[in-house]
Amino acid sequence: MTTLIKGALCYIGDGFQQMDVLIKDGKIDTLSTSISKNGVDAVIIAQDKYLVPGFVDVHVHLRQPGFSYKETIKTGTLAAAAGGYTAVCSMPNVNPVPDSLEGIKAQTDIIDRDAVINVYPFASITKGRQGKGETVDFNALKDIAVGFSDDGTGVQDDDVMLKAMTECEKAGKIISAHCEVNSLLHGGYIHDGEYCKEHHHKGICSASEYEQIERDCRLAKKTGVHYHVCHISTKESVDIIRKAKAGGVNVTCETGPHYLTMCDKDLQEDGRFKMNPPLRSEQDKQALLQGVLDGTIDVIATDHAPHSQEEKSKGLAGSAMGVVGLETAFGVLYTKLVKTGFIPLTKLIGMMSVKPRQIFDLPGGKIAEGEVADLALLDLDKKWSVNPDEFLSMGRATPFEGWQLCGKNVLTVCKGEIVYEAL
Known part of the structure; x- marks a missing residue:
């Protein structure tokens, strides 16, 4: 053909x-x-x-195996293809957890059968994706996993993360970290800002994100591992990563289209505005935009996280965390960032097509013979x-x-x- x-x-x-x-x-x-x-x-x-190199989303939840009532590898990759994506990295929030060759094979068997684009699965950092306890066998999984992540769970124990980074660096792979300090959450579910106080919700403080990023940057400098930070949302996170890069830490990061185009002032009493991390303040949004401009933020990833209609129908307090984004990402970013003159189209293509491949060592990214x-x-x-x-x-x-x-x-x-x- x-x-x-x-x-x-x-x-x-x-x-x-x-x-x-x-x-x-x-x-x-x-x-x-x-x-x-x-x-x-x-x-x-x-x-x-x-005509551009197909987009790459390094943070996608395909939900299968284990949660195919939310999404399947077939429907998720069809949605990705519609959005212009030719590759996605699937997060380990599935059952069985991809914490062993057997666990990850349960996913790759379906990928081989049903995916319409390239899917590169993450393995978990810890057994059972618990964010604590025993780490996985990084060496055994390095040839099948695009990287290692406990997405949805921050690694709470410093010694566990130090061991994980040390072993991951030996395996020549990347740690892609969901950063969240559990002891600072206090049952919160939206940003601890003005909207939260005015509408009597429980808030998630910014420190729950950036304190773990600060710790991880110290450990990454010590171990030399390539450390990638998932879905950053706070101004402090941008500043910490900017300083870490300047200090020689091998750190990269992503943020999502919603964090660059919305803030907590845009919240409505609807589950479609609930995600983790939450929409932060206008100041945080502006800091993220500055991070895009100066290169502190390397890529834009959607954190596509589908749930059933019932799971998302219980308002801000009761709905599951997560929104979908594969089919809207380019349109939102082109309209709000490129059409407005904030960044050139070439910059956006770099963040959606080129840099993700460079960071995660994926093929493609060029239009050339x-x-x-x-x-x-x-x-x-x-x-x-x-x-x-x-x-x-x-x-x-x-x-x-x-x-x-x-x-x-x-x-x-x-x-x-x-x-x-x-x-």
Whole structure:
């Protein structure tokens, strides 16, 4: 099967050039200003559209095995393909926990059968993903796991994290840490800010996040491990990571589209606004945006976390933590950050396509002859409204419901195969 994409504005180097792209045997075969249609199986006319390396989301919950009433690997990867993603890293919040070769194989067997894009699973840091106790066998899991994470649980014990980082560094892998000090939570479920006080909710203090990041940066400096911080949300987190980078710590981090575009003033009494970490203050949002500008924040990841309608129908206090994001991420970020002139499109593509691959050592990320054909075609003029009823994901809870956006993925190619098309 050969596919020709004609006349797209291709992301090459750090800019865009109008080119034709011939795809053959899963790879970019030819890149030229004019390629003949003769003998080509499928031709896609792409004038005025932007062809970029497929997006990578390094923080996604596919829920299977164990929780397929929330999402499956099939529905989650279909949703990812619709959003322009050709690769996702699946978090270990599944059952069985991927804390052994047998545990992770329960997931990879389904991935091999059902995934429509590339899925790279995390193994847990601790046995049972408990955030304490015995650590996993990092060496045994290093060839099958993209990295190690106890996502959803912060590693509470300093000695456990020190051992984990030491062993992970020996294995040449990355620790991707959910940072949360349990003793500081006090039953909170939204940010401990103005909205929380005015509406008599229980708050989550910022220190519950940044104190563990501070500890981990010290341990990462001691061990030399590549330490990646999940979903940062506070101004203190940005400052700690910025200083750690300047001090030579091998640390990278991510934040989510909702933390860059919303704050606790935007909260409503609805479960679709409840996630962990929570939407923080306007000051925190501004600090995160500055972190994007100066490179402190490396990538944008959605923390796509689908739940059933019932689990998300109990308001801020009673609903499960987590929102979906794969199908809205590009539109939200392009509309709010690029269209407004805050960052250039090339910067956004770097954070969604290039840097995630560099950090997690994943293939692709370039439009060049011989490279894997993992691509997304973007229509920057496409205007659309966020309607959860149209999602391919089984999850429907999004804080962006009803938002009017500009910019949408219209074609996704993974390993040379068209896996999503809305031209």
